[in-house]
Structure formats: structure tokens, C-alpha cells
Amino acid sequence: MTAQITVGGPELTQERRLVTEIPGPRSREILERKASAVARSVGHTLPIIADAAGGGTLVDVDGNSFIDLGSGIAVTSVGNSNPRVVNAVREQLDRFTHTAFTVVPYESYIAVAEKLNEITPGDFTKRTALFNSGSEAVENAVKVARRATGRQAIVAFEHSFHGRTNLAMALTAKSAPYKQGFGPFA
Ligand SMILES: Cc1ncc(COP(=O)(O)O)c(C=O)c1O
Structure with a gap:
């Protein structure tokens, strides 16, 4: 039917x-x-x-x-x-549909950043960058942290899942099925 x-x-x-x-x-x-x-x-x-x-x-x-x-x-x-x-x-x-914010910015991106700055924890000054996926956000967080601190090491927890891109996969603890056959890792 x-x-x-x-x-x-x-x-x-x-x-x-x-x-x-x-x-x-x-x-x-x-x-x-x-x-x-x-x-x-x-x-x-x-x-x-x-x-x-x-x-x-x-x-x-x-x-x-x-x-x-x-x-x-x-x-x-x-x-x-x-x-x-x-x-x-x-x-x-x-x-x-699209301008690429880094070429021509638009207000709605800025409004989302303002909202996230307002509702996320912490009463310090915050700024936001938007990315296309969780993996991309994780990878960029690592870039930002390395550049800001000048340090290299990244801590990831056991049993964690951080995504399927190369560095996010390296940070992911669950080997099966995410990492099998894709090494070597960062
Ligand atoms: C905790 C966590 N980090 C990162 C990711 C990766 O996000 P995406 O699949 O959007 O790349 C996910 C997605 O399932 C997630 O749950």
C-alpha cells in the first residue's frame, strides 16, 4: 500500500x-x-x-x-x-543563498555570534566563529588554542568521539569503527 x-x-x-x-x-x-x-x-x-x-x-x-x-x-x-x-x-x-561571509559579511551571522556569546557560560568578553560541522569546529578550536597559547599538546578523554576528519578522528578515542585502517594519526 x-x-x-x-x-x-x-x-x-x-x-x-x-x-x-x-x-x-x-x-x-x-x-x-x-x-x-x-x-x-x-x-x-x-x-x-x-x-x-x-x-x-x-x-x-x-x-x-x-x-x-x-x-x-x-x-x-x-x-x-x-x-x-x-x-x-x-x-x-x-x-x-550565499556570499561567503569572509568575502561579503551579512548581519544574521553576526546576530548568531552575539546570541551565542550571550547564552554560553562565562561573564568574560567572548567572540564566536561559525563552521560547517562539528569536526570543522573541533579542528579550528585546536588551531585557535595552539596559536593563542603557543603550545602543542591536546587532551582528549577516553571513550570520546570528536568527528571523522583527520585530526578530529585522531582525537577520537573509539577505534572501531572510526579509526580502523586510517592511520597514522597526528
Ligand atoms: C561530541 C561531538 N564532537 C564532534 C562531532 C562531529 O561533528 P560532525 O559530524 O558535524 O562533523 C560530533 C558529531 O556527531 C559529536 O557528537
């Missing part, structure tokens, strides 16, 4: 509803294309293909509805397609 899903957002019925086996026929078809087209190193946890998501619910291409405990690894914590997020993104896209 195939459900007609045309819209995401929080108006999706917030329910778990299975209407096919998992994965359903349409998901299986697309996953076969994934196996042919996407590098094998890019795995997935749940063998379904997402079609829409809203609030805490995710709907696949076969019309199955799931409670989205994965939350994009805890990054849709205000709900998938939260209207305030969607409207802010839409408004920005209508204005411009």
Missing part, C-alpha cells in the same frame, strides 16, 4: 503507523539505487527512505510513519520542519 505524502512539517499526524513490511517496496527499490550510486562507507541505521518529517514524526516513501527518536542525531530537537526554522530559512533563501 502506498500513501500519498505531499507535505512535511509539524501538521503531520504524530503517530506510529506501519502499512508495509520494513523496508517497504519503494524503500527497497531506492536502497538498491543507493547501493549502486553511494559509496559503501556511507552507511545507514534504519533501512527506509524518508519522504517527509514533522514534529517528532517521520514518514517513509511507502507511507509508514515512525516516531523519530533518531532526530538526525539530536539536531532536530525543536521538531522536524519547525515552522520558525522553516520560515527563517525560507526568508533567507528569498534574500540570497
Whole structure:
């Protein structure tokens, strides 16, 4: 059975509803294309293909509805397609998609920096730089710390995960599966 899903957002019925086996026929078809087209190193946890998501619910291409405990690894914590997020993104896209802040700056970057400076711990003067991913932020934090202190050593905790780029991976304690076969490390 195939459900007609045309819209995401929080108006999706917030329910778990299975209407096919998992994965359903349409998901299986697309996953076969994934196996042919996407590098094998890019795995997935749940063998379904997402079609829409809203609030805490995710709907696949076969019309199955799931409670989205994965939350994009805890990054849709205000709900998938939260209207305030969607409207802010839409408004920005209508204005411009990209200038590269280091070429031509824009106010929203500065407003985010001001907000982060305000809500993060510490009553000292703070400044913020934004990066594209956690790994990039970790790598840049190491660069900033080294340049500021003139020292080299970095402390990382046991059981830590810091990312998949080369230095973030070196700092990551969990060897399997993140570091296996990728050495030598910094
Ligand atoms: C604690 C921590 N550091 C770094 C990262 C790496 O972030 P990204 O996957 O955005 O590069 C993650 C992401 O899972 C993380 O949980």
C-alpha cells in the first residue's frame, strides 16, 4: 500500500503507523539505487527512505510513519520542519543563498555570534566563529588554542568521539569503527 505524502512539517499526524513490511517496496527499490550510486562507507541505521518529517514524526516513501527518536542525531530537537526554522530559512533563501561571509559579511551571522556569546557560560568578553560541522569546529578550536597559547599538546578523554576528519578522528578515542585502517594519526 502506498500513501500519498505531499507535505512535511509539524501538521503531520504524530503517530506510529506501519502499512508495509520494513523496508517497504519503494524503500527497497531506492536502497538498491543507493547501493549502486553511494559509496559503501556511507552507511545507514534504519533501512527506509524518508519522504517527509514533522514534529517528532517521520514518514517513509511507502507511507509508514515512525516516531523519530533518531532526530538526525539530536539536531532536530525543536521538531522536524519547525515552522520558525522553516520560515527563517525560507526568508533567507528569498534574500540570497550565499556570499561567503569572509568575502561579503551579512548581519544574521553576526546576530548568531552575539546570541551565542550571550547564552554560553562565562561573564568574560567572548567572540564566536561559525563552521560547517562539528569536526570543522573541533579542528579550528585546536588551531585557535595552539596559536593563542603557543603550545602543542591536546587532551582528549577516553571513550570520546570528536568527528571523522583527520585530526578530529585522531582525537577520537573509539577505534572501531572510526579509526580502523586510517592511520597514522597526528
Ligand atoms: C561530541 C561531538 N564532537 C564532534 C562531532 C562531529 O561533528 P560532525 O559530524 O558535524 O562533523 C560530533 C558529531 O556527531 C559529536 O557528537
